[in-house]
Ligand SMILES: O=C(O)CCC(=O)C(=O)O
C-alpha cells in the first residue's frame with residue numbers, strides 16, 4: 001500500500017490495494033488514514049455495485065437515498081450530468097446535515113469521467129475551526145444551528161414545509177478522533193438556535209466564507225475507476241460543474257454516522 005498526500009490541507013491517494021479484498025488489519029489502517037486525511041482516493045478500482053456496497057458496509061450501515069436509486073441496489077444512486085444544465089450538488093455542504101444522524105462518509109465511484117473539469121472540491125473543517133481566534137471558538141462552542149433541506153425540496157419541486165430539519169452543534173466533535181470541526185454550510189444551515197434570524201445572519205455569513213478559504217481546500221480530478229470517500233464529520237464538499245456536457249457518471253453510497261455532539 002502506497003500513500004501519497006493529495007493536497008496540503010487534506011486528502012490522500014492510496015495505491016496498491018484492491019478494496020474488494022482487504023483483511024481486517026489493512027482495513028483498520030485505511031480507516032485510520034481516512035480519519036487523518038479526511039478524503040481518500042483509491043485509483044484504478046474495478047467495482048461492480050455489490051463490491052462498492054460491500055466495501056462501504058465495512059465502515060457501517062448504509063443509508064438508502066430516497067431518490068434515483070439504481071434498480072436492484074436501493075443503497076446506490078447514480079450521479080450523472082447527462083441533460084443537466086447544472087449540478088444539484090454545486091454548493092458547499094456536508095451531506096444531509098438536516099438529518100438527526102447524517103452520514104459519516106460518502107463514497108463515490110467513477111464509471112465515466114470528463115477529460116478535464118468536473119472536479120470535486122473539499123474544504124477541511126478541522127483547520128477552519130482550529131484557525132478561529134480563541135474568542136470566536138468560545139462563541140461557536142456555545143452555539144447550535146438549525147439545518148434544513150428546504151432548499152433541496154425547492155430544487156426537486158417538493159413540499160418545502162415537509163423538508164427534514166435538524167439541530168446540531170456549530171462545532172462538532174469527531175466520534176473517532178475527538179477533534180473538533182466547524183459544522184455549518186451555506187446549503188443547509190439556516191440560523192443559530194440561541195440567536196434571532198437577524199442576529200445569526202452576519203456571523204453565519206462570516207463562517208460560511210471562513211470555512212471555505214482556499215487554504216483549507218483540495219480538489220479531486222476524476223478518472224474512470226477512482227473510488228473516493230470523504231468524511232462528512234470534518235469536510236465540506238462542492239461538485240464543480242465546469243465540464244459542460246462532457247459525460248460524468250458516478251455511483252454513490254453513504255454510511256450512517258452518529259448524532260453530532
Ligand atoms: O458529484 C460530486 O462531485 C459530489 C456530489 C455530492 O455532493 C455528493 O455525492 O454528496
Ligand SMILES: [Fe+2]
Pocket residue numbers: 089093094095237
Ligand atoms: Fe454532497
